[in-house]
Structures are given as C-alpha cells and as structure tokens.
Amino acid sequence: MKASPVLTSADLRDFQSFPVRLHPRDLYVPLPAPVIARHSKTASLYVVRDGTGHVVGRTSTYRYGTCQLFGHTEFTDDDAVFAALMDVVTQEAEGRPLFGPVALLPNQTGGVITSGFESRGFVDSAWNPAYYPAMYERHGFTRRFEADTWAIDVPGSAGAYQFDDSRIAAEQLVIRHGTRRGLHHQLPILRSMLNASFAQLGYYTEISAAQLAEQTDGLAFLLDEGLLVWLERAGRPVAFVVAVPDISEFLMRTGGKLGLLDQVRLLATRSRYRRDAVLVIKGVIPEAQGQGYMTLLSREVHRHLEASGYRTLRSTFVERSNTASAASYRRAGGRPLHGYTFYERGAA
Numbered sequence: 001m002k003a004s005p006v007l008t009s010a011d012l013r014d015f016q017s018f019p020v021r022l023h024p025r026d027l028y029v030p031l032p033a034p035v036i037a038r039h040s041k042t043a044s045l046y047v048v049r050d051g052t053g054h055v056v057g058r059t060s061t062y063r064y065g066t067c068q069l070f071g072h073t074e075f076t077d078d079d080a081v082f083a084a085l086m087d088v089v090t091q092e093a094e095g096r097p098l099f100g101p102v103a104l105l106p107n108q109t110g111g112v113i114t115s116g117f118e119s120r121g122f123v124d125s126a127w128n129p130a131y132y133p134a135m136y137e138r139h140g141f142t143r144r145f146e147a148d149t150w151a152i153d154v155p156g157s158a159g160a161y162q163f164d165d166s167r168i169a170a171e172q173l174v175i176r177h178g179t180r181r182g183l184h185h186q187l188p189i190l191r192s193m194l195n196a197s198f199a200q201l202g203y204y205t206e207i208s209a210a211q212l213a214e215q216t217d218g219l220a221f222l223l224d225e226g227l228l229v230w231l232e233r234a235g236r237p238v239a240f241v242v243a244v245p246d247i248s249e250f251l252m253r254t255g256g257k258l259g260l261l262d263q264v265r266l267l268a269t270r271s272r273y274r275r276d277a278v279l280v281i282k283g284v285i286p287e288a289q290g291q292g293y294m295t296l297l298s299r300e301v302h303r304h305l306e307a308s309g310y311r312t313l314r315s316t317f318v319e320r321s322n323t324a325s326a327a328s329y330r331r332a333g334g335r336p337l338h339g340y341t342f343y344e345r346g347a348a
Helices: 009-022 032-039 079-093 133-137 166-170 181-197 209-215 247-253 261-267 293-307 323-331
Strands: 003-004 045-048 055-064 067-075 098-100 142-153 175-177 230-232 238-243 276-284 313-321 336-344
Touching: 003 079, 009 032, 009 045, 009 067, 045 079, 045 098, 045 323, 055 079, 067 079, 079 133, 142 323, 166 209, 175 293, 175 336, 181 230, 181 238, 230 293, 238 293, 238 323, 276 293, 293 323, 313 323, 313 336
Parallel strands: 067 098, 276 313
Antiparallel strands: 003 045, 045 055, 055 067, 098 336, 142 313, 142 336, 175 230, 230 238, 238 276
C-alpha cells in the first residue's frame, strides 16, 4: 500500500469523510470541514486506498522547528495501512524526528486517547478506538506528554472553589467577561496571557495573532459570555479561562459539515447545546501563579454554569505532571475521562 497526496476536491471529501465512516457516530467527533479545508492550505494531506479505491487511512504532514509533525491521522486496524502512512511522514521528515498526531500544532488539537474508549469525544479533543495506541507502539513510537481529559458534574461544583473575597478590593482584582461584539478586540489580551502562561510547557508552541484568530473563527456567534473570563490585577490581565458550549453532538450528526445552512441551523438551535460545556484552556501568567487567582475564576465560571443549567463540564487534556490543574478538578468532584498522549519516533 502507498499513501497518495490529496489533490482534488473529491480527494478532500474522501479525506474528510473517512473517519466518520470508520468510527462510531456516537463516540467520534469530527473536525469541522472548514477547519480541515484551512489546514489543507498549510499542511500536506495524504490518503491510503485499498484495491477498490476506498480510503482506509489518512494523515497530514507539517514541518515545525526541528520536528516533522503529522496529524489528522486515522486508519483501519491494519499494520500495512499504518506503515504506508508513516512511510510518507518519514519521507517528508528528511531525517527529522516524528511527532504527532497534531493538527496543526500540539497546542491546537490532536493526540491519541489511551483509555476511556467507551466515553464519547468532544470538541477540541480526540477520540479513537483501542487499537490506535497499540498500533503506534508496535511501530516504534513512544508516548510523550501523557495526560488526561476530565469531566465534572456541574450541580454544586461552584462551592468547591473558595476564595477570600476581601482580597478583591485589597488587590484591585476585576473579573472581565468576553463579549460577542468585542471578541476581536479581546483576543490580543487572551493571547498575551496564553503565551506567557504556557511557555514553559514542553508541548506548547507559541500562538501568533493570525493563528488565534483562525482558531477562534466563528466562536463569537456561539459564545456564552459567562464562560470566557479573565482577571485583572491593578489593571493588568493575569489569569483567564476559556470554555465554550459543547456542540459535539451537532458535529456528530452533520459528520463535521458546517456550511452556511448548517451554521444557520446551529445558531437557531444553540440553546440545545447549553447543557454541556468544554473548558478549552486556562492559565495564569508566571508571576501571578500560586496566589489563588484560578480558584476565583473557576468559581465565577462554575457559578455561571450552575445558574445557566449546564450539566457537565469537560476539560481538554491536562498533563499528569500538572498536579495543580488536576487537583482543581478533583476538588469539584471531577474524574479523569480519557487517558491521553502524543507520540514521537526518532529520526530514521
């Protein structure tokens, strides 16, 4: 078998639809088609076809720094298919080590789940069958940045986050909320905190203004303004939380399609997707860490979740070495949902 480049619009449709055909519709959440279309302008996309022309595997390649990144990687339980995908990634690498799966960068989306296969995926996170990690490891890949996703039952969770409110005036603390109309102007504030907060993490790659704008494209019309919050201390932004209504079930139903008509339907039924939420990212700038500011913002977010009738808050992956974040979820009765990892393989 051999991987072939995606060259035509028909190839791209096959690339997009393959995992929807491969995985259970009630577990796998496809990347929205517009996101893949944008990625195709930057990354190289490949598919593997069987003897009848049906797609049985797909991947993408993208060069960043000293590593060869690969992503969008889906495959049948067939070593020959996986080998064909990794052959093309290795050829593109030209001797560089391989790292993935990511789309397009590790801090955007990607990864492989290693447990919790019976629990559905959700937006900005991965779902795959149990044979995926075994396949990677059988072909010489090793785990990096092992982590977990988390789930918290919302009712009563705000009470877990205790903060001394007398500090609010004493430290000149102000909680700000994102707004639909003002999101464009608020993104630079979030980006400055995001890059500062995560710079020390091994998997993190700095996000440019253009990348953040692309990642949040379309967020404004779905935004629940009580779920995007940041904290200012004496006028300076020091901590933030970004959570969004979980539209996973909508994407499952449409197979990842998000054309104009689909967007209209989503907008018209968005109240239906205010039952579950996804915590996409949170952080505190280094000089303000360890001072309880994330507790204050977590209380704010959970109070809003409770008041708005949400049932569950799911979180994207948290590295197991990040004990503070894990403890924050456990404090509110949270539980690990999926084991999570990335994979690397040394230079050929």
